[in-house]
Amino acid sequence: EAQVTQNPRYLITVTGKKLTVTCSQNMNHEYMSWYRQDPGLGLRQIYYSMNVEVTDKGDVPEGYKVSRKEKRNFPLILESPSPNQTSLYFCASSLLAGASSPLHFGNGTRLTVT
């Protein structure tokens, strides 16, 4: 089944404790992206990757890191999480970069930072 898989689905952590949220897609998509979804603010892009070893900042990149060493994986790293990073996170992929290529989303990771 074609899908984007995120892990974990739920995560509770404390301020400053480094964490990684994994994302993997099995559709051979070139483009991958991370979003956070907050009430009243909608979906905002954190980082995106046009292809392997090519990543760039989205609208809200502060406090996050990403890497794209393989085409299928795009982990999101929070080196020192803070409470304002409590949010619902989505990984997404599309065949190509660009607005004409629809995104496929994972089922989300709900992160709570205390």
Place this chain on the structure above:
Amino acid sequence: QKEVEQDPGPLSVPEGAIVSLNCTYSNSAFQYFMWYRQYSRKGPELLMYTYSSGNKEDGRFTAQVDKSSKYISLFIRDSQPSDSATYLCVPGANAGGTSYGKLTFGQGTILTVHP
């Protein structure tokens, strides 16, 4: 002014009603117009995709784009309880400044269809 404005609702309708979901946008570079549907505890999934102005129909769903007034609509006919979800309007551009290759998400309208 936000690039995409969408009435967050919530909208509650009886089964069988016609639903109209609406969106306005400000960036004239937008050429692609999508609607995503998001069920509770799930990621958004693509529902409708249109390019430029006009109408597109898919079963009970009709997407309408009026680029002259920068207005996007999604109509649902004979609504069903299974249509209860959050609907996100998502315009995008492949040309022009900071909008290049970018999708811009509306805040979403929460729809509940009750039996």
